[in-house]
Amino acid sequence: MKENILTVDNLHVSFKTQTGKVTAVRGVNFELKKGETLAIVGESGSGKSVTAKSIMRLLPKHNTEISKGDILYGEKSLLSLSAKEITDIRGSEISMVFQDPMTSLNPTMKVGKQIMEGLQRHQNMTKAQARDRALEMLKLVGIPKAEQRLDNYPHQFSGGMRQRVVIALALACNPKVLIADEPTTALDVTIQAQILDLMKDLQQKTDTAIILITHDLGVVANMADRVAVMYGGKIVEQGTLDQIFYNPQHPYTLGLLKSMPKLNEDKGQPLLPIAGSPPTLATLGEGCAFAARCPHTMKVCHSYTPQDTEVEQGHTAACWLQDVRTPKASPGEVLGVN
């Protein structure tokens, strides 16, 4: 059993907005092991990015409140670090790649310098050493003519090449954890595959653990060791890739899988998007957040929040169907899986 490198424990994050307090993350738990890839999937607004940014402490200070829970890097609580201590961890121990490579690089700074900055900040390198390392990284992520490219500006690269630069930047200091927030959403399909291959390849070389945030279950199937499904600010189901894909236990996960083209083609079934729209976070109270859209809603779902239930080793789901206290509900039968 590998050791946990990152532990997110009962994380609650809310924002003060003009219209009142919005709780975007409402009790997220997961563990990330050394070198593994955890995919976080879920609809827009389910709190994936907020969770990721909480780990890096990148949420705006003035209106964010982490009201409950903790985030541990190894044994260290990231939430209780000073501003200076967290900057020491950012980019060197934990790195992040963002969605849009067109906007995530500084347009007026040469890409080489943007990579070197982090190296000089964390690794006490001289300029020349940092430059060598930046060059090495550009080569590693497959940028042709890397030597000349060091002195180019971001606008001189295509989208895919820019995302390679961003990955080079993120991995330059050999972080233990890489958080990639929809790293390929903004790219063409063929380029997407290349970038994902690159990430997989680099992960094998460096043994970095990856948190991969995505909407795309195809990407999950290719990349993930474990999968966490988020809905309404919570992880409603998590388990290994096989557990989630072949033995889903939460109606929302099942809905997601049914809306995925490939699986349906095999069975010759029509595509079934989940009816209804995501919940309004501001008005979410007690009860299951999915109740309004769930085809199996029971009375209890509206008034009490379902708790995480272990369905098998390393596989949990938060749904009343799984709860021992609702013995009459037999999840396999209801959901049509076993």
Place this chain on the structure above:
Amino acid sequence: MKRYLIQRIGYMIITLFIIVTATFFLMQLLPGTPFTNPEKLTAGQMAVLNAKYGLDQPVGIQYLRYIGNLVQGDLGYSFQHEGRTVESMISSRIGPSAFIGLQALIIGAIVGMVLGIISALKHNSLFDYGSVALAVLGMSIPSFVFAALLQYYVGVKLGWLPVALWEGYSSTLLPSIALSVTVTATVARFIRSEMLEVIGQDYVITARAKGMTEKQVVVKHVIRNALIPVVTMLGPLAVSIMTGTLVIEKIFSVPGLGEQFTLSILVLDYSVIMGITIFYSALFIFVVFVVDIIYGFLDPRINFRGESA
């Protein structure tokens, strides 16, 4: 780059030509004559004078003659001051104007930047609200009001600086400060909004995610990117200073170009009015040109062939 320059210079000449033409014909509409006490002149004397200055010719001919001379760099003679060329009248006046103008620009740019940057970094604080309010005041109150206030309080009451006239460096300060208020306010507002925009950009989050300290993020990524567009403000600021000097030089009795300009308008000294207008226009067109070139060097995304790579 070369092609771009040639094209730009071509446009600049055309622009200037249009301005000259428009000013020339607009001036024909002004009532009165450029001669002192015309009512005391006999019809014969008038005719002699008109003939001497070519005013007896049809307007079209006068215009062509003026353009012809202008192309050869000849701005003609003053109607008011026997034998003085317009050129010499401009060049003898330019020093004081340039000095108080540039000084105002420097003061305004520095103070404005500092205010704007602090305002944005302390967004929604008391300091921010205060400086926004001051900027609005500074932009909406005309500079001669500040001039009068400065003269009264700093000049008369405190007696720290000369109230008017042109006697050494200390006399340049009050006119420059009065002129710089608008510049300060404009720059402060502009930088503040640029900073706020840049602070929200993804690449600033990337810089934080790299582990840059807050100070490094602000200095290397935010301020740098927010300052680049400020260069584009130079054109409008130059205009605001030029028009400001017209009144300010009068109030402080600065022997500059602005004062000469107002004087010439009062006495309808056609050739001097034309000359100074052309000079101001050319200066403005030149500033805008230089700004575009500088901007191209500061912002790597711009290249002079007008393609985006």
